[in-house]
Amino acid sequence: MSSPRILIADDTAASLSLLSDLLEPLGYEILAVSDGRAAIQLVHRAKPDLILLDVMMPHGDGFSVCRALKADPEIAGIPVIFITSRQETGDVVRGFKVGAVDYILKPFQAEEVISRVATHLQLSRVTRELLERNSELEEEISRRRQAEQARDKAAERLSNLASNEAKRWGITGFIGSSPHLKRILGDIEKLHHFGKTSVLITGESGTGKELVARAIHHQSPRAAGPFVPVNCVAIPGELAESLFFGHTKGAFTGAVSDRKGYLELADGGTLFLDEIGDMPATLQGKLLRVLEDGEVTPVGASRARRVDVRVVSATNANLTEKMEAGDFRQDLFFRLARFTVETPPLRERKEDVALLAKHFLEVFAAEMGMNAPLLSVRALELLRSHRFPGNIRELKNVMERALILSSGKTVEPEHLQLFQTSAKSVADSEISTPLPLNMDAAEQELIRRALDETGGNVAEAARLLGVNRSRIYRRFPHLVKT
Numbered sequence: 001m002s003s004p005r006i007l008i009a010d011d012t013a014a015s016l017s018l019l020s021d022l023l024e025p026l027g028y029e030i031l032a033v034s035d036g037r038a039a040i041q042l043v044h045r046a047k048p049d050l051i052l053l054d055v056m057m058p059h060g061d062g063f064s065v066c067r068a069l070k071a072d073p074e075i076a077g078i079p080v081i082f083i084t085s086r087q088e089t090g091d092v093v094r095g096f097k098v099g100a101v102d103y104i105l106k107p108f109q110a111e112e113v114i115s116r117v118a119t120h121l122q123l124s125r126v127t128r129e130l131l132e133r134n135s136e137l138e139e140e141i142s143r144r145r146q147a148e149q150a151r152d153k154a155a156e157r158l159s160n161l162a163s164n165e166a167k168r169w170g171i172t173g174f175i176g177s178s179p180h181l182k183r184i185l186g187d188i189e190k191l192h193h194f195g196k197t198s199v200l201i202t203g204e205s206g207t208g209k210e211l212v213a214r215a216i217h218h219q220s221p222r223a224a225g226p227f228v229p230v231n232c233v234a235i236p237g238e239l240a241e242s243l244f245f246g247h248t249k250g251a252f253t254g255a256v257s258d259r260k261g262y263l264e265l266a267d268g269g270t271l272f273l274d275e276i277g278d279m280p281a282t283l284q285g286k287l288l289r290v291l292e293d294g295e296v297t298p299v300g301a302s303r304a305r306r307v308d309v310r311v312v313s314a315t316n317a318n319l320t321e322k323m324e325a326g327d328f329r330q331d332l333f334f335r336l337a338r339f340t341v342e343t344p345p346l347r348e349r350k351e352d353v354a355l356l357a358k359h360f361l362e363v364f365a366a367e368m369g370m371n372a373p374l375l376s377v378r379a380l381e382l383l384r385s386h387r388f389p390g391n392i393r394e395l396k397n398v399m400e401r402a403l404i405l406s407s408g409k410t411v412e413p414e415h416l417q418l419f420q421t422s423a424k425s426v427a428d429s430e431i432s433t434p435l436p437l438n439m440d441a442a443e444q445e446l447i448r449r450a451l452d453e454t455g456g457n458v459a460e461a462a463r464l465l466g467v468n469r470s471r472i473y474r475r476f477p478h479l480v481k482t
Helices: 013-026 036-046 062-070 089-097 110-169 179-193 209-218 237-245 281-293 319-324 330-336 350-367 377-385 391-405 423-427 439-453 458-465 469-475
Strands: 005-009 029-033 050-054 080-084 102-105 199-202 227-231 270-274 310-315 339-342
Touching: 005 013, 005 036, 013 029, 013 110, 029 036, 036 050, 036 062, 050 062, 050 110, 062 080, 062 089, 080 110, 089 102, 102 110, 179 209, 179 339, 199 209, 209 227, 209 270, 209 310, 237 281, 281 330, 319 330, 350 377, 350 391, 377 391, 439 458, 439 469, 458 469
Parallel strands: 005 029, 005 050, 050 080, 080 102, 199 310, 199 339, 227 270, 270 310
Antiparallel strands: none
């Protein structure tokens, strides 16, 4: 840390020498000038930490010099102490009016000079640090405000996107005819008159849990109210309480205005908590209290506010295991799971695959201003044989790519870029039959399983196994369907 720099402006050589001799031994760096014009020039160039300024000097008295210094924003913050032998009250008042922070009379008292110099250097340093901190806080508040606005806009965009997806897939007219889908539609119908009952939707990722949640909302008496989707995985722990319950202006640094939380935003409608199993533990008890009492207390508020919210939650996690591990509250589980809906994986809805695939082709073709192409028989067979680990979301992505790759013509197997597991996963799949110990027989069994996995598509089976398809034709032609 550099030594404080003090500029002494005095036309009396004795005063300059006395002040320099007094202050230099204390570790201060001393700059000295003898007229007003030189003082102004040196201050601009050296930027001292403190100025000792004589009132009577040639080329500009102390008052005019101080006035000129205070008019420049870059140096206006440097404290100025007047030194003079004049004791008139008017001069003292005038000195403070032009911006001085103190006044020392000649002849100097050493202790007084040392004390006042040290005091004003410290005050200046503290003031500067406070201004810097205030500037940092203002920048932080601005960043938080921008982040909050960005979050709100992103949430609005995501909500709009999810709404559009719901319209695509059909809120009240789900695509498919499988018994599983009929059961889900039956569950939604049963909930029609129970607009307050909490619902827990379970199922693998990509099975349409949010679509079911929206259907429950739009088929209920709350349809005219808001549907507020929240991804519990994306909730930052330090902002969780504010995001859910809201906050008042000044409740914490960056809270520049009152803000409603998710629960108040969903008042009169439905709050959809996706991936509820990943909700922060600190928030679970507070959410339970709100669900039981129907009241929220924003951060910084002294009074609770009534809310009328139906909570629909979803998870792809095993909440029973999470409860046993102590990661999820049992009482919250029972409060959320008043009614449960299970969304099955697409591999259990094979009869719906063709309908969904054609539906997605029609949707994407309409968006691109094209006529929906046909699906070849071989392409349909390949889709039906695929296990779709990504479920409906994966099928949707596959069909969008297929439309592009086929250029709007009939979709063939080569246009279907299906997610494939490794050869090891084929061997370790759900088929419990162990591989034969004979090498030829084991290879034949692996190829048979790969062909079953790909619906008889030799090229896909070869890619799955990491071999050339000619090896399959050459070694086991009897396995290939013609």
